[in-house]
Amino acid sequence: MAIRALILVEGHRANGPLYIQAAQRLGLQPITLSAHPAQYDYLAAEGIDAVRVDTNNQEALIRECSRLQATYNISGITGFTGFDESLYVTVANLCRHFDLPGPNPLSIERCCDKFTQHQLLAEAGVPTPAYRLAANVTEVKSFAAEIGLPVIVKPAKGSGSSGVRLCRDMDELTKHTSYLLGGEHMCPLSQKILVEEFADGPYYSTDTMGESLIAVGAAEFGPLPHFVVHECIFPASLTDDEYKRIADLSLSCLRALGLGWGPSNIEFRWTKRGPVVIEVNPRLPGWTTPRLIQLAYGADLVTEHIKLVTGQEWDLRATHSHVAVARNLIPDRDGILDWIDGVSHASAIAGVSEVKFYVKAKTPIVRRGDYLDSIGHVIAASPTNTRTKSIIRRAVDLIGWSITSNETSGER
Incomplete structure (x- = not known):
């Protein structure tokens, strides 16, 4: 009998190891397809099979999966992405080509284009x-004047707050737009720019699987004009009415975007007019979120997602109720x-669940104002909010590092 395999398109320095370990627990052979497999150090550390292939070329991926079928029983295909979320469209098309469980490619494609996503949400009456x-x-200048400064300026496609900036005057607006369109940023030169009203207020997020709401979290960000997450907490502290409003909006988003299959992550700001949807991500959340949800609710997003993509029954019902917090470790200089x-x-x-650094000593630090600014994290959990926050503070206070720049040196 052929070995059952799970194909992982590209990797992820946070979620990648979780998928590898969960696949193995489920009796699956994880195989990574990547344009540059060496960038994922956990593959070599775990002795995981990796195949070099152009993951931007769907035909090349089809050929490689067809070749692997001669040896393995491919039970499911999923993947990860960095800045370019179009890879999720490719994965959805691969699932359809090989008649495997997967999302609707058209729904994923429309959702990954933030302008199209806004249009569909607005047509459904979802506040954005x-x-x-x-x-x-x-x-950009004309539209910013129509909307009213300050505005958010960001690529119409992308993830991880890459290229997202609050522009408070015309000088900042011009400089950031030129940066996005001038080739310095990771987005293509043909990329269009989304100009958005600045929805000011507390940040919340929901995580769903299929049409089920799994978790509601909150986050705090570092100083503007960037949107770098400093701390996340699950569950968010909400009244019953606030929870219901966010839950109902989440389900409205899924219906409007045709996302009734698989995981989604929905971001909100609670403004003067109530909860406003910032964006919907048609994927599992990255970084520490899956760990936080498991610690807070007992629900293993990664394992149950693998069950879904391999055609098995999944179950994400909460088994306990704790408070889990992640503090990202952010340097204050390059x-x-x-x-x-x-x-x-x-x-x-x-109470500390994990302390992890993504970089080693002698590594160059270059802050970009996005998720890659974080050099590590601390995760803690306990039965209460107060206790968990205390644990996190104590742990973070014990951690230090030193960064030497050309101008000065500093320690934390």
């Missing part, structure tokens, strides 16, 4: 920020990371 789609600096200290002491605190 005012928005315009611009192709050049002149249009330079060379000299040393890191205190990890073992922080890890030893009761």
Whole structure:
């Protein structure tokens, strides 16, 4: 009998190892297809099969999966993405080609285009920020004047807050738009720009699977004009009415975008007019969110997602109720990371689930104002909010690092 395999298109430094471990627990052989497999260090560390292939070329991926079928019983296909979420469309098309469980490719494609997503949500009566789609600096300025400064300026396609910035005046607007369109940013030169009303207020997010709401979390961000998450918490502290309004809006988003299959992550701001949908991500959330949800609710998003993509029954019902918090470790300057200290002491605190750094000493630090600014995280959980927050503070206070820049050196 052929070995059952799970195909993973590309990888992810946070969720990638979780998928590898969960697949193995489920008796599946994980196989990664990547344009550059060496960038995922966990593959070599775990001895995981990896195949080099152009993941932007759907025909190449079809040929490679067809070749693997001679050896393996491919039970499911899923994947990860960095800045370009179009890879999720490719994965959806692969699932359809090989007659495997997967989302509707058209729904994923429309959702990954933030302008089209806004249109569909607005047509369904879902509250979103005012928005315009611009192709050049002149249009960005004109639309910003219509909406009213300050505005959010970001690529129409992308993820992880990459290229997202609050522009408070015309100078900032011109400079950031030129940066996005001038080739310095990761987006293509043909990329269009989304100009959005600044929806100011507390941030919340929901995570769904199929048409089921799994979790509601909250997050705090670092200083503007960027949107770098500093801390996440599950569950969010909401009244029953607030929870119902966010839950109902989440289900409205899924219906409007045709996302009735698989995982989605929906982001909100609670403004003066109530909850406003910032964007819907047709995928499992990245970074620490799956761990936080498992610690808070006992629901394993990664394992149950693998069950879904391999045609098995999944179950994400909560089995307990704790409060889980993740604090991202964000440097305050660019330079060379000299040393890191205190990890073992922080890890030893009761209630700390994980202390992890993504970089090593002597690594260059270059902040971009997005999710990649985080150099590590601390995760803690306990039965109460107060206790968990106390655990996180104690752990973070024990951790230190030093960064030397050309101008000065600093320690945390």
